[in-house]
Structures are given as structure tokens and as C-alpha cells.
Amino acid sequence: MLLRHLPRDSAFARALHGEESAWGLGEHLLASVVDHLAIGNWLFTSAHTAEGESPPDPPVPVPRPGVDDGDDEGAAEGAAEPAAPVGEQDLAWFFADL
Numbered sequence: 632m633l634l635r636h637l638p639r640d641s642a643f644a645r646a647l648h649g650e651e652s653a654w655g656l657g658e659h660l661l662a663s664v665v666d667h668l669a670i671g672n673w674l675f676t677s678a679h680t681a682e683g684e685s686p687p688d689p690p691v692p693v694p695r696p697g698v699d700d701g702d703d704e705g706a707a708e709g710a711a712e713p714a715a716p717v718g719e720q721d722l723a724w725f726f727a728d729l
Contacts, residue, residue: 650696662693 637643644652669690677686 654696659695662695666690666692 634643639652639655669692673687673690680686
């Protein structure tokens, strides 16, 4: 089947998936690097702000296709529940010799 092997920047992929088709692993990793660099710069600036001044606003992450901003009120409904605590049996099973 030829459609399976079309490049992600093909017209068919763009029509089917929209902007998400242009984002591969490299683009997601680069956006992550930019976000982490911006956070590091913000932390440095915040730590070196004078006592009387207010710290700078936190950086806005690079927008990614298919990911909501989280500005809408329904975003909290889809939030993941906290994980259950890990017990001794779980640790013994995880670190057991296979």
C-alpha cells in the first residue's frame, strides 16, 4: 500500500492530520530544548532579581500541534489522578532477579 509510506510532509498527510503531520521527533525534541532553556534563563533571572522588585513572568512554552493550552476550564477534568503509593511487594517485584 503506497499511502502507508508517504512522507509526513505530503499533501495527503497534511490533509489527514493537519499541522501535526509536520511535527516529528526532532521538532518535539527541539521545542523541549527551547522550553528548558527558557525555564533556565527565567530561573536565573528570578534568582538575581532585587529584593524589592517583582520576579519576571514565567516563560510560555512553545506551542505544539494537538496539545491544548490548558486555558479552558475543562482541562482540569482530564487531569491524571495521583499515583498510588509504592509498597514493599512492588519494589521487591521490580528489583527481583529474572
